[in-house]
Amino acid sequence: MKILVVHNFYQQAGGEDVVFRAETALLRRHGHDVQTFAVSNDLIEQTPRLQVAAQTVWNARMARKVTALVREYGSQIVHFHNTFPLLSPAVYGGARAGGAAVVQTLHNFRLLCANALLLRDGQICEDCLGKLPLAAVQHSCYRGSRSASAVVAAMQTVHRAAGTYRTDVDAYIALTEFARDKFIAGGLPPERIAVKPNFLEEHPSPGTGDGGYALFVGRLSPEKGIETLLQAWAELGATIPLRIVGDGPLASQVAESARSLPGVGWLGRLDRAGVMKQMCGAALLVVPSICYEGGPLTMFEAWSVGLPVVGSDLGSMSTAIRSGENGLLFQAGNAGGLAAQVRWLWEHPEDRQRMRDGALRIFQDTYSPQRNYEQLIDIYRAVLKSKKFEMTS
Structure with a gap:
């Protein structure tokens, strides 16, 4: 199976980065032909602010880049982990234009919430769930900035209106049933959301728990x-x-x-x-x-x-x-x-x-890694079957 794994690294490392690397290594260990493409938010400091804002909403250049990579590698699946903000959801269409199926892991609630947490002022907030994200702008939910929040809200609104989230992604991976229910409430098609938790690539032997803390x-x-x-x-x-x-x-x-x-x-x-x-x-x-x-x-x-x-x-x-x-x-x-x-x-x-x-x-x-691999490959196979791709491995 030929897979392209794509990720936008944040400036401060987090769990999404760990999962991107771990799943890539897991697939390679099982003999799959895996290529990666990644960008880093460190580039933001070198890019004019208005350009970053425009690319957050729709980055046509990155969409074309993904199309070219799919064709170069012959990728059957493009698996996205994070597209925010330098890639933009436009890259889903880029992958499909190259002939690949699209999978997106939903590591957070960015598709539904400007700050990705469904949290405001220390309280759970679902004001934008399934609605236009006007409250996000009103309350400056992204980084305490009304203008920055407006950019994220524009990204969500443009791609909802364009049908990107409903038509350009063949399968979403939610980490829990709870998260799946929230994304369904937010408008994603239920039949396209599978549940697969994260995993650990390696871990030490069981501890003793006798440290007294x-x-x-x-x-x-x-x-x-x-x-x-x-x-x-x-x-x-x-x-x-x-x-x-x-x-x-x-x-x-x-x-x-x-x-x-x-x-x-x-x-x-x-x-x-x-x-x-x-x-x-x-x-x-x-x-x-x-x-x-x-x-x-x-x-x-x-x-x-x-x-x-x-x-x-x-x-x-x-x-x-x-x-x-x-x-x-x-x-x-x-x-x-x-x-x-x-x-x-x-x-x-x-x-x-x-x-x-x-x-x-x-x-x-x-x-465990083995259980996670079985779940992940089942999702890939279902997507390829639905798109009538030929399996090469």
Whole structure:
């Protein structure tokens, strides 16, 4: 099978970049002819602002580039991970013009929401779901800028009107059933949305969990529930040590809490090996997000080493975390509820060990590379069959 995988890297690395590389490597290991094409948002600083805005809405040059690559490589499938903002949704039509089927993984809610989070002012917001994104402009939802929000809203509106999302993409991949339901509510055709979670390409052996600390790993930003996390540990005190790994706009607040709150330590940004080392020793992982997480890799990394997760009861986490089996849930934004669940899990080591075993089992059944490959190739085959392509492998 000949596949072209396309991705627009953000300036700050994230989970989408990891998935792009991991799925590409996975397909190659299984013998598929895989080519890649990627651009980086680092180019934005070298490009006039008006040009970036126009390309965000419709980048005809990139559409032609994708057409040429499909023809050069003989690609049967073009799998997109991120097209925002330098590629634009126009590249879907470019892939189809070259004769390829189009697959798009829905890593976030950008097709439905200007800031891709369905979140505004610390609260879940669905004001633009299935509607013209006027509220996004009114509330400056993208980067706090009305003009920048207008560009994203224009991109969404133009491509909805042109039918790009409904006709130029043969299959969408949602990471969870919850996300699939949201995209259907937003207007995507249900028959074209498959569900396939993310996975881990490789992971260490199961951890021991005997390090005597709880762990948070992620971007230090409001939507990740940092305020809730710190409020919970103001209540828990030094009884349960907390290690925080990550960086972001709330780094100064986290640093201050590490100085003032007993038991709280900030380790800054760590590479993946450093993160996994921390996970192997942790008693539990905390994921206190106040937004709809798509399919956080941090959670899957935790389960891969048998680390139970205490997470918010929002979005995908509300179903991925099976309470009492691989972790516990608490009401998003409720610091007291988070503290109570952490304290209970900390004080019940036998139940914690049972959840460690459950986390490992669920990871192998759902998030392993082999399971993910089987799901991905089934999606590709269905698309090729529907378009009557000849399979070469």
